[in-house]
Amino acid sequence: MNNETEDLQDTYPGAGTFKFGDSAELCQHLIALVRQGKKTATCAALSDFDGEPEAMPVAGRCDIAANWDGTPALVIRTVEVTQVRYCDVTEEMALCEGENDTLLGWRKDHKAYFKRGGHFDPEMMLVFEHFELVEDLAGREL
Template sequence: MSLGLKDILARYPGAQTFKFGDNAALSAELLALVRSGRKTATCDALSNYPDGSPDMPKPGRRDIALNWDDTPALVIETVDVSVRRYCDVTEDFALAEGENETLEGWQEDHRRYFQRNGGFDPEMKLVCERFRLVEDLALEG
């Protein structure tokens, strides 16, 4: 029997929970990329993190990525966090997200993502996070 979210939160005190993507198919795809080792970075609009938000990633903190159905999927540890404008995201960071083969592909996919989720501006500030996989909770049980 797999562990529930309460058990996982007890194992990782201070962890925040989050979901990759904005729909079930994208979420499953991104979790698979993390599991494969291809995805070691992620980003979100800075506007989604009000001042003092506990959701803001912090280096060294371990957080729990959820499946779309809110069950725990995996645990990541934040390695680095920076804030940069969308237009300043580097190819190195874009490729570390594991979703695209080029910076241009990343820009197109993320422009569409941000348009679906509150608006897009090439100057918008992003929280850019690099992380490492700590535990794949699908292997539990």
């Protein structure tokens, strides 16, 4: 374990580490949206947690969003976790993700995202997480 992770575990005990998106470009774009205050939610397929239930977001817990290379980028605190079918995501929920201006745009982009991951069904269950930015680690002396 490197010193950065050890230090962050001291500051944020129990924090897990994850990456936004499924590519370096998307990851950095989503981190930028969080930094700008535009992205305050994210979602994943419920089935993604089958092999590692400890990775499931938990309200009140802080987690570390990593850059694509694995270096820590942000610390977020989960505010609310909801399980919802893809087809039942509301426009309000979709807009909190900060990636689209409409529910239709969110559906189009997320359908493509889930298809790239090999699992899309309009009735698939999602883990929808609202969060707040706790610390931007850019420039932090670790």
